[in-house]
Amino acid sequence: MHKLITRTMGASLLAGAMAMSLSAVAAEGLYSMDELSDAKVFDSSGEEIGEVEDILMSDDMSVHSLVIETGEILGIGGGEVVAERGMFTVKTVSKNAGFDNVEYQVHMEMTQDELKQLPEYNEGWWNKTRESLQHAWVNTKDISESAWENTKQATSSAWYNVKQGAENMGDEAKEATK
Numbered sequence: 001m002h003k004l005i006t007r008t009m010g011a012s013l014l015a016g017a018m019a020m021s022l023s024a025v026a027a028e029g030l031y032s033m034d035e036l037s038d039a040k041v042f043d044s045s046g047e048e049i050g051e052v053e054d055i056l057m058s059d060d061m062s063v064h065s066l067v068i069e070t071g072e073i074l075g076i077g078g079g080e081v082v083a084e085r086g087m088f089t090v091k092t093v094s095k096n097a098g099f100d101n102v103e104y105q106v107h108m109e110m111t112q113d114e115l116k117q118l119p120e121y122n123e124g125w126w127n128k129t130r131e132s133l134q135h136a137w138v139n140t141k142d143i144s145e146s147a148w149e150n151t152k153q154a155t156s157s158a159w160y161n162v163k164q165g166a167e168n169m170g171d172e173a174k175e176a177t178k
Contacts, residue, residue, distance in 0.1 A: 031090060032102050039090070039104040041068050043112050052106060053080055054121075058133055066106065067121045081118035082125060083108060 039052045050070035058064040063085055071078035087108060094103035108115060119125050 031104070035102045036090065036104050036106075039106050041066075041070075041088075041106040041108065043115060044107075044109050045111070047112070049108070049112060049115060050078070056082075064129075064133070068106075068118075070115065080121035081115065082121050083118060087118075 033055055036055060037052055040048055041050045041052060043049050050068045052066050053069040054067035055063060056065040056067065065082045065084045066088060067080050068083055069078055069080050087110070089107045089109075091105050091107060092102065093105050094101050
């Protein structure tokens with residue numbers, strides 16, 4: 001009986017883990033950083049406002065922000081602003097989005113007036129954001145380590161309780177069959 005319960009629990013846990021991992025993989029897309037660089041950027045009304053100048057990555061190697069070059073006319077003027085992840089959507093616009101033929105557009109859910117409020121991409125922004133992210137990374141690491149220890153203890157305790165319950169059920173079944 002004990003082995004049956006253990007096998008059943010193990011199979012259920014494995015099946016659940018596989019289902020979760022498959023759904024996470026299915027939700028991900030694949031994007032070319034090279035092709036995203038220089039993509040056209042549009043405001044909420046669909047008007048082109050600039051292009052992607054740079055792509056900034058965080059410590060976990062996810063996209064943190066896009067640097068958008070705006071307002072340039074014949075190579076004169078304009079500026080660079082930072083749009084953090086969550087402020088934009090990347091869309092594939094090429095009809096044949098195969099390996100060699102990917103084209104993107106970046107769409108902002110902001111008006112041009114709202115876009116003017118985005119932070120300017122400069123050394124001050126870079127230093128402030130880098131320090132903030134490093135601090136957040138250290139805090140997250142500390143919290144994660146603590147959560148991991150708590151999870152290990154809770155799992156160990158739960159497993160012990162299940163094991164004891166299964167053994168008790170086995171003992172009771174033996175007594176009932178005598």
